[in-house]
Amino acid sequence: ETSTAFSLGFEFLPLPGLEIDVGGTFLLVDNFITPRYAGPWEEDPEKDMWVRENVLQAWVYSADASFLWRLTDWIRISGGYSYAGNQDRGGGRLPFDPGHSAFGCVDLRFVFAARYALSAFTRVSARFGRRAWSWKPADDAPRDDEAGYITRLEDFQLFDAGLEFAYAERYRVFATVTNMLSQDIERLDDALMRLDGAPAYRFGLKLVF
Numbered sequence: 001e002t003s004t005a006f007s008l009g010f011e012f013l014p015l016p017g018l019e020i021d022v023g024g025t026f027l028l029v030d031n032f033i034t035p036r037y038a039g040p041w042e043e044d045p046e047k048d049m050w051v052r053e054n055v056l057q058a059w060v061y062s063a064d065a066s067f068l069w070r071l072t073d074w075i076r077i078s079g080g081y082s083y084a085g086n087q088d089r090g091g092g093r094l095p096f097d098p099g100h101s102a103f104g105c106v107d108l109r110f111v112f113a114a115r116y117a118l119s120a121f122t123r124v125s126a127r128f129g130r131r132a133w134s135w136k137p138a139d140d141a142p143r144d145d146e147a148g149y150i151t152r153l154e155d156f157q158l159f160d161a162g163l164e165f166a167y168a169e170r171y172r173v174f175a176t177v178t179n180m181l182s183q184d185i186e187r188l189d190d191a192l193m194r195l196d197g198a199p200a201y202r203f204g205l206k207l208v209f
Contacts, residue, residue: 003029017070024063032058034095035133037149048136057089074111079104095150099130117166128155132188151192156183172206 009023032055041047066080081102086094103125110118130153141148162176182197 001029001031001033003027019068020065021067022063022065025061027060029055029058029060031056037134037136055088055094058086058094059088060084060086060094074109076107076109077105078107095131095133097129097131099127099153101125101127115168117169119164119166121160121162123160124157125160126155126157130155151188153186153188154184156185156197157181158183170208172208174202174204174206176202178202 005025005027007023007025009021012020012022014020033052034055035050036053038049038051041049062082062084064080064082066078068076068078070076079102081100083100084098086097088094103123105121105123108120112118132151132153134149134151137148158178159180160176160178161180162174164172164174166172178200179197180199182199184197185195187193187195
C-alpha cells in the first residue's frame, strides 16, 4: 500500500479574543487492501468466508473548522465541525466512512484571592454519517447488492460536564460526568459492538510536585 497526503490550514484572528482555524487534508491511496465477504464456504456452507481485495486507487479527504472565543477572562466558548469523504477510481464511495462530527463547549474559570480557582465546563458533541465494512451481510440481503456489504452505524450525541477546584495551582479536586444523555454508541472493529448508554462519573485528586 502506498499513499500521498496533502494538508493545508489557516488561522484567523478577526477580533481580539477570537481565533478561527480552518484546515483540510487530501489523501491519494494506491493498492488499498480491503476485506470482502465471499459467501458461505464451499466445503462447509455453515461457515462463512472472507477474502482480501485491492482498491487500486481511492481519494480520502476531510475538512474541519473550529473557533475559540475568549469573551472575558473567565468565560470561553468554542465549537467546531469536521467533514470526511472518499471516492474510489470508479467514482463510487468506499464502504467505510468515519462520518462527520460537531461540538460546542463553554468553559468557565473564576479566580479567588489569587490562589483559589473554580473551573467548570459543558460540552455537546455529535457523530453522524458513519459506516464500515460488514463482516457478513444480513440474511435477506442479495449477495450481488454491494449495499449489503456496508454496515451503517447509528448516530449519537454526547453531553458532558465537569467541575474542578484548584488551590495554588498545585492541588486540584475534580468531578466529571460524561454521556449524560445516555446515548448508545455503536462501533465496528472485529465485530459490531454496542456500548450501552449510561452516564459515567469520575472523581479525582491531582497533586503537582
